[in-house]
Amino acid sequence: xxxxxxxxxxxxxxxxxxxxxxxxxxxxxxxxxxxxxxxxxxxxxxxxxxxxxxxxxxxxxxxxxxxxxxxxxxxxxxxxxxxxxxxxxxxxxxxxxxxxxxxxxxxxxxxxxxxxxxxxxxxxxxxxxxxxxxxxxxxxxxxxxxxxxxxxxxxxxxxxxxxxxxxxxxxxxxxxxxxxxxxxxxxxxxxxxxxxxxxxxxxxxxxxxxxxxxxxxxxxxxxxxxxxxxxxxxxxxxxxxxxxxxxxxxxxxxxxxxxxxxxxxxxxxxxxxxxxxxxxxxxxxxxxxxxxxxxxxxxxxxxxxxxxxxxxxxxxxxxxxxxxxxxxxxxxxxxxxxxxxxxxxxxxxxxxxxxxxxxxxxxxxxxxxxxxxxxxxxxxxxxxxxxxxxxxxxxxxxxxxxxxxxxxxxxxxxxxxxxxxxxxxxxxxxxxxxxxxxxxxxxxxxxxxxxxxxxxxxxxxxxxxxxxxxxxxxxxxxxxxxxxxxxxxxxxxxxxxxxxxxxxxxxxxxxxxxxxxxxxxxxxxxxxxxxxxxxxxxxxxxxxxxxxxxxxxxxxxxx
Numbered sequence: 187x188x189x190x191x192x193x194x195x196x197x198x199x200x201x202x203x204x205x206x207x208x209x210x211x212x213x214x215x216x217x218x219x220x221x222x223x224x225x226x227x228x229x230x231x232x233x234x235x236x237x238x239x240x241x242x243x244x245x246x247x248x249x250x251x252x253x254x255x256x257x258x259x260x261x262x263x264x265x266x267x268x269x270x271x272x273x274x275x276x277x278x279x280x281x282x283x284x285x286x287x288x289x290x291x292x293x294x295x296x297x298x299x300x301x302x303x304x305x306x307x308x309x310x311x312x313x314x315x316x317x318x319x320x321x322x323x324x325x326x327x328x329x330x331x332x333x334x335x336x337x338x339x340x341x342x343x344x345x346x347x348x349x350x351x352x353x354x355x356x357x358x359x360x361x362x363x364x365x366x367x368x369x370x371x372x373x374x375x376x377x378x379x380x381x382x383x384x385x386x387x388x389x390x391x392x393x394x395x396x397x398x399x400x401x402x403x404x405x406x407x408x409x410x411x412x413x414x415x416x417x418x419x420x421x422x423x424x425x426x427x428x429x430x431x432x433x434x435x436x437x438x439x440x441x442x443x444x445x446x447x448x449x450x451x452x453x454x455x456x457x458x459x460x461x462x463x464x465x466x467x468x469x470x471x472x473x474x475x476x477x478x479x480x481x482x483x484x485x486x487x488x489x490x491x492x493x494x495x496x497x498x499x500x501x502x503x504x505x506x507x508x509x510x511x512x513x514x515x516x517x518x519x520x521x522x523x524x525x526x527x528x529x530x531x532x533x534x535x536x537x538x539x540x541x542x543x544x545x546x547x548x549x550x551x552x553x554x555x556x557x558x559x560x561x562x563x564x565x566x567x568x569x570x571x572x573x574x575x576x577x578x579x580x581x582x583x584x585x586x587x588x589x590x591x592x593x594x595x596x597x598x599x600x601x602x603x604x605x606x607x608x609x610x611x612x613x614x615x616x617x618x619x620x621x622x623x624x625x626x627x628x629x630x631x632x633x634x635x636x637x638x639x640x641x642x643x644x645x646x647x648x649x650x651x652x653x654x655x656x657x658x659x660x661x662x663x664x665x666x667x668x669x670x671x672x673x674x675x676x677x678x679x680x681x682x683x684x685x686x687x688x689x690x691x692x693x694x695x696x697x698x699x700x701x702x703x704x705x706x707x708x709x710x711x712x713x714x715x716x717x718x719x720x721x722x723x724x725x726x727x728x729x730x731x732x733x734x735x736x737x738x739x740x741x742x743x744x745x
Contacts, residue, residue, distance in 0.1 A: 309332065310349060311336075312331055313328055313332065314348045314354070315328060315472070315521040316346070319342070320341040321340060321341065322341050326345075328523065329558075333365065337363070338357065338361075338363045338364075340376070342360065344356065344469060345357055347365070349386065351385050351559070353400075354381045355391075356379045361378065376408070377466075377469075379407075380405055380407065382400040385692040386692070388401075393407060394413030394452050395409075395453070397429075398415075398424055399424060399427065399439075401423040402422045403419060403421055403423055412451070414451040417442060417448055417449075418447040418466065419446050419462055420462065420467070421444055422443070425440065427439045428440070440459065442459075446462055472519060474515045474516070474519060483515070486517060488517050488720050489518040490518055490560055492515065492717075493716065494513060495510075495540075495716065499544070499546070501535055507532050507546055508526060509523050510523065522560050524556065525557075526553075530552075532553060534547040539713040543739065543741075545573070545715040546714050547712075548697075548698040548699075553698055556589050557697075560695055564666035564688055565666065566662075567663045567720040568607070568717075568719055569718040569732060570585060570659075570660045570718075574655070575654065575655065581708055582708065582709065582711060583696075583698070583708045584610060585608065585609050587606055600629050601632060602628055602629035603629075603687075605629075605687035606627040607626060607664065609660060611623070620653070623673075626645075628643060644686065646681045648680040651675050657713070659733050660674075661724075663723050676733060677730050677734060
């Protein structure tokens, strides 16, 4: 057993409540020797790979792995306690380890959904909703893809940056924010409010006077013109590691929980701790729309996306849809606007597309819309009001949770975990009567050629459910906890089957086409009037209520 392993074992077996300096001593011991840093980084990577494997292997094997790991490694909460040291060492470990891209399952590149997808440098974040922004330099548009080193200099206004892992950083001018990596940014001056979901645990914000390390939280950071930093925790917990005048770390990392705050000057020798002032960051919140401007949707708990074609649709000079704004209401207070930056790929707006009501019309030259990364759970309900306009191609995708950068498989197969959630249409008999399918694509058996026989997929479908020019309300409900997935058409349960694949992920949702298939295969040719996503499996009664509301809005019979 190595010295590093022994030290870690002693650390986790110690009574850290009685010895709060244990973390600092371990940090100092590790940092004193680069070989220790390297071994520590390797152990962290092995631990993460064990946890990843426990998610993707069959349940019995996963349980064996967890029991084996538990005998040697601490619980997740214990690792959360140790995340301070891990994050502080991150800069050092980058030089020692090549961390694999977790979303890449095979060597084949995914087809570009937008021109920027061809570039070698990966997209790490996107510019979300921007309000009243005046930029220093060339103005940035909503949906702009941001790569490592990208700097946002905001003179005034409020702009949100959404990372691929689901972390959201709202900034208010004047400020300067730089994208450092997939889980890190730097704030040189100004104010930022950070929301970190579980998928982005350990997110870091570097300031001139220290590093803020997320431990699962919502927090605010403010940096003044002299480089002094303030950290305010609204929910959860962070660690703040202050920098010394010489550029090193202070011996003690400050742990802040809900309603706590601290301040540290550039090169200062003391940390000031005080009560958090959330009022300083109220600007970060986007106000919900007044009820008078919203349709009467009866269920809004755990709603994460609400797109209605008769509200908040922005078109270009040619009448093509550039932005389909997310309606903020209930639990849905993070704007996830569906965009299309490329004019040739924009769908149209049909003012009377669905029984006389507005609809987004897909088809023609490969039209589709993309959301920013949305954190989805293993409990999902997706609702789409759709009408098919053309019977070609035989396979058409309505919504898919594998937007760019897509998770793909190589020529010899491979698993995709979490699995890809999708609602699609299939005309299996070429009779122009499409089956509605709720699908979970999990890749292919390892080492096996890609084929229908080796595919790892769970499907629930309703045959002949969507003839051309017959709009329907489609509800795909998925519950991993109950191991069940179901399809409802116009409020009626039409199919149900067993479910076993995890789907929780932060990903972009693609509306109107398949994310991987080319040559218009998988492109939807029809109208969508409304789309709802919930991070919850709605009850039968809630599905009935939502379906009744939509039937009334679109003049459909609930049968």
